[in-house]
Amino acid sequence: MARLHLLVLAVSLAALAWPASCKRVRSVLAPVTKDPATRLYTMPFHYGANLVVDIAGPLVWSTCAPDHLPAAFPCKSATCRLANKYHVPGCTESAADKLCDSSHKVCRAFPYNPVTGACAAGDLIHTRFVANTTDGKNPASQVNVRGDAACAPSKLLESLPQGASGVAGLAGSDLALPAQVASAQKVPNKFLLCLPRGLSSDPGVAVFGGGPLHFMAQPGRDYGKELAYTPLVAKKGNPAHFISIKSIAVDNARVPFPAGALTTGGAVLCTRVSFTMLRSDVFLPVLDAFTKALAKQGGPVAKAVKPYAPFQQCYDTRTLAITRNGYLVPDVTLTLGGGKKWTWDGLSSMVDMAPGTACLALVQMEGVKGGDNSAPAVLIGGFQMENTVVEFDMKKKRFGFARLPSFTQCSHFNFTRAG
Secondary structure (H helix, E strand, O other): OOOOOOOOOOOOOOOOOOOOOOOOOEEEEEEEEEOOOOOOOEEEEEHOOEEEEEEOOOOEEOOOOOOOOOOEEOOHHHHHHHOOOOOOOOOOOHHHHOOOOOOEEEOOOOOOOOOOEEOOOEEEEEEEEEEEOOOOOOEEEEEEEEEHHHEEOHHOOOOOOOOOOEEEEEEOOOOOHHHHHHHHOOOOEEEEEEEOOOOOOEEEEEEEEEOOOOOOOOOOOOOHHOOOOEOEEEEEEEEEEEEEEEEEEOEEEEOOOOOOOOOOOOEOOOOOOOOEEHHHHHHHHHHHHHHHHHHOOOOOOOOOOOOOOOOEEEHHHHHHEEEEEEEEOOOOOOOOOEOOOOOOHHHHEEEEEOEEEEEEEEEEEEOOOOOOOOOOEEOHHHHHEEEEEEEEEEOOOOEEEEEEEOOHHHHHOOOOOOO
């Protein structure tokens, strides 16, 4: 009998099943590493493999052994419908007439590559995650958690980090990883994420089920209680995490935009892109406001240099002052739904691209016209979320964020099991 190929999560993804007499429930811990070649983030799995973190992905999927057995999900079952609830635009593989045919009676899903957009048909299988729970300070007990994942052909791994075997979808769908952990382990359907800055091997951290969350530099401080919240905005047919941006300010001066620019398409949080992308009707006014504000700023006169793709504005670092919050440049502040403000200082708005050159870490979307509501106005990329504790709370439909101080980093979580 062929063996079912099981995805096994090493040291990371599950929750502890407590006896009925114990009211305390611990959350699920996962280290998150940044790949230096692709700038994508991964979670480590057994056999040295990794799954790419995609906070907009609706499924968990991986390559499977050739002799794997599909799960016993009929193609018209409720679970199969959940696996095929969301479709990638242009993915002809997921046409309705391909879900069930005379040669395939069991459920197939249609995983896709978040970088290339390619998709493929694959069996929906049962899988098992082996993970540690956490008290928010250290790993705790190891447990096994059953879940469902889609198989995918190896060709779907193109452009993903070397060693990656698939994708961990963390969107607001029922078969995304957070919902599966919440359902199996009776923890809230939410997760904390702290993405690491830099290209070292020191990981950041994800906690499924919510906080607390402590770091070694400040062991008595719980960042799970310091979050500012804004509502998550539901988009029909799209499980990604959307928020609303009411205004953008540069150096405390509100940037003027064409009418409806920020409301058309909304804003989505996305780890599949490295740097925040703005539609042209948003990007160009922000770029203009930034360059003018920097020119008026006291201190050295910033010297613009030839830009590095994909950026449009770069500077000679010898002409930029440096502080503990990065380069001394104008802050970029997003005013979100509910009035909370998310400010990006030099650590989040500037990126070093070469020795002596730093660029404004914002990118203009290509192939999208200004005001096109088929594309979001803003894609908030991974770089702007690094060294920031963010929380996606699907139960309460809200997004939380708290910037870490300069002396604390996401890589400062203690992954050593407490004695």
